[in-house]
Amino acid sequence: MVLNAVLVILTDLAARLLGNTLFRRHFHLALSAAVTFGPVLSLWVSRHSVFAKRSHFLYRMFLKSGWGWTCVFVGSFVFLLSFSSRRSLSLSLRHLSRLAAAGGLWFVFCKLLDALENATGSCYEPLPGSPETGDGPLPLLVLREGASKAECLKAGMLWRGYEVSQDVFLLCLCCLLLAEETAVFGPYLCRGGVSDAPLRILFLFCVLLLSLWLFLLVCLLAYFPQFPTQLLGGALGCLSWRGLYQGWYCQGPCWYCPGRPGFGLLQN
Template identity: 80%
Template sequence: MVLYTVLVVLTDLAARLLGNTVFRRHFHLLLSAVVTFGPALSLWVSPHSVFAKRGHVLYRTFLRSGWGWTCIFVGAFVFLLSFSIRQSLALSIRHLSRLGLAGGLWFAFCKLLDLLDNATGDCYEPLAAGLEVSNGQPLLVLREGESKSQCLKAGMLWRGYDVSQDVFLLCLCCLLLAEEIAVFGPYLSLGGFPDAPLRILFLFCVLLLGLWIFLLLCLLAYFPEFPTQLLGGALGCLSWRGLYKVWYRLEPSWCCPGRPGLGLLMTKTSTEENLQIRNNCFTATATEMN
């Protein structure tokens, strides 16, 4: 009982924050400020920190499969919430399709960015050690006819028009998480009674949102790359706005799943009216039978 009470208090507080109108309207501005000014943290962080190594366990475990972690937790939360309210498999699948559409958009943009990088980049081979220019950088010789994969496999340098796909993914995942789990606050305020599994899933989603923000700050502070990270963050915000503020605002159809919470949240008044109508129908039927 003590653990359940702690779970209820934590999830209620988190739901109240994420479901707040001010937070929902300005979270993307907060994330934009983080991406814009986050590289300035590189002036204060230590280059000897464990987070300054690309092989850190957090980067290897979560960053490389960030979309998978997001789909697992958000998908489970969305399905359990929608099915527990309406017991409709079709409605639950419709709400889950938002993740599929966002994943398809993310995959398409990654492929386009790879094509752009290959089309605009060049391969350079560093000369032998000791042949350096005045600023300490090694001399580079252009190697023509090399693709990016061939260039990197040969141990050479590839320089092209790059957009940070890591920042793009983290920004999109943060905004998607904030949109999908924000429904939990209105659900509680309208009289919903979630069980422990739903609360635990919601808490995991909140923790995942915090982890993505932390990893985003680490990338900006320890591996600052301007303007590639800024472009990645801008692309993530534009993808979120195009999906959740334009496409998903349309009427639900075969090509539009609708916004989060659509068809799930009902007011207490409407619920009481539905119960009263059912009671009246039951009373009328019993009278006719008598």
């Protein structure tokens, strides 16, 4: 009983925050400000911190499979919320199709960004005895003609091309998607919707995942500042969210549009 009471209190507080009008209107602005000014934090963070290493557990475990983690938790929450509310499989699948559309857009953009980097890049081989890459001086490089990016990296050489940060792009898109999909839970509770423990636990996991993505985003900006590639990645993530949730999904539910979060769930 005590654990259930704590769960209800935590989820109610988080639902009120995420469902607050000010939060929903200004979260993307706060995220944009973080991406723009986050690299300034590199002036104060320690290069000896555990988060200054790309081999850190959080980077390896979550960052490289960020879309998978987001789909598992958000998809489970969206499905359980919609199905427990209306007991309609078709309605639940309609809501899940928003994640499929966002995933398809993310996949297409990643392929386009890879193609851009391949088309504009060149392969370089560090000269023997030159400084190692990292926090020290840049190594002396020799251009190697004719190598593709895959061949270059497989040979242990360096590829330099026009790059847009896919990590920042993914984190911004996932943060905005999580904020949109979980914001409906507050109004849903206010209307007396079904709110058993499994649904509340899934919601709390989504909130924790949103917090983790924000933390990793700040870490990337502070410990691995790359201007303007990270700024472009953040801009692409925000534009993707605006095109989906502020554009396409606002067209209303129909055969080509899944509708916005909460459609069909908040009616009394």
